[in-house]
Amino acid sequence: MVNKDNLSKQDKDKIFNGELLPHANALYNFAYSLVFSEAKAEDLVQEAFLKAYRFIHSFEPGSNAKAWLFQILKNAFINDYRKNSRQPQKVDFEEFKDKNQLEKQASSIDITQDVYTHMLGDEVTNALNRLPVDFRVAIILSDLEGFTYEEIAKISDIPIGTVRSRLFRARNLMKEELREYAKEAGFKEMR
Amino acid sequence: MKKSHDCKEVVEQFNMLLDGSLNPKQEQDVMCELQRCMHCLQEYNLEEKYRNFVKEKVEKKCPTESFIGKLKDCIKGL
Ligand SMILES: [Zn+2]
Numbered sequence: 264m265v266n267k268d269n270l271s272k273q274d275k276d277k278i279f280n281g282e283l284l285p286h287a288n289a290l291y292n293f294a295y296s297l298v299f300s301e302a303k304a305e306d307l308v309q310e311a312f313l314k315a316y317r318f319i320h321s322f323e324p325g326s327n328a329k330a331w332l333f334q335i336l337k338n339a340f341i342n343d344y345r346k347n348s349r350q351p352q353k354v355d356f357e358e359f360k361d362k363n364q365l366e367k368q369a370s371s372i373d374i375t376q377d378v379y380t381h382m383l384g385d386e387v388t389n390a391l392n393r394l395p396v397d398f399r400v401a402i403i404l405s406d407l408e409g410f411t412y413e414e415i416a417k418i419s420d421i422p423i424g425t426v427r428s429r430l431f432r433a434r435n436l437m438k439e440e441l442r443e444y445a446k447e448a449g450f451k452e453m454r
Numbered sequence: 455m456k457k458s459h460d461c462k463e464v465v466e467q468f469n470m471l472l473d474g475s476l477n478p479k480q481e482q483d484v485m486c487e488l489q490r491c492m493h494c495l496q497e498y499n500l501e502e503k504y505r506n507f508v509k510e511k512v513e514k515k516c517p518t519e520s521f522i523g524k525l526k527d528c529i530k531g532l
Contacts, residue, residue, distance in 0.1 A: 272532075279529055287525070291517040305521050309528065316529055371500035374507040387511035405473060406508050412475050431469065438504065 311336035330414040378445040390440035398433035
């Protein structure tokens, strides 16, 4: 058995290049969606990779490197930004209702309608970016990156039940944003 | 005995199905329920379309080549 505390520089680089670096694009996209700045996203990704490298002995080769990296980056974001920014008091929507009680799914939108099929990528991206950060993150992790509830729970540091209710709520808000857009687009056409 | 159809429960279930968090048996059960209720089936189809729509349309930001190069050099130099 390899003593993982004594990995050679060569071993570490091999793991890094083979298993960690391939997730750089996904990690950068995630970072950008948290900070909305290319320079800050780069700093955050670099910080995450350096930290991952430093703790590479605790990484099990072949295990889920992507989830591990996302978790490191999310923690770095919280440490670097949240405590420094004087954000208005965060409202934890989930606290307001029975945790086991998922609210009703918003009436669905028919995405095949003309107004939606004509929506551009940046318009949909903007709708996503208008969501509060926790909801935005939930959608990115689940719908864009395909993480499981367990992985999202770990990355976001919340219980699995909260992942489900947060996702539900996030998607409802997203649909609301899209519906608003559709209303406005319809209004413009009428003029 | 088959239990009665609860639309709210089925909606929860098919969301979990679309999230890939049901086992094959559970998936099969949900698919059966969807066949029993036009409303749920419609909602399911719309939800599936919505998920694909978001996945397809949201733009992903990519890092620059030079940033990736810098990152590699930085690790190499450790
Ligand atoms: Zn039903």
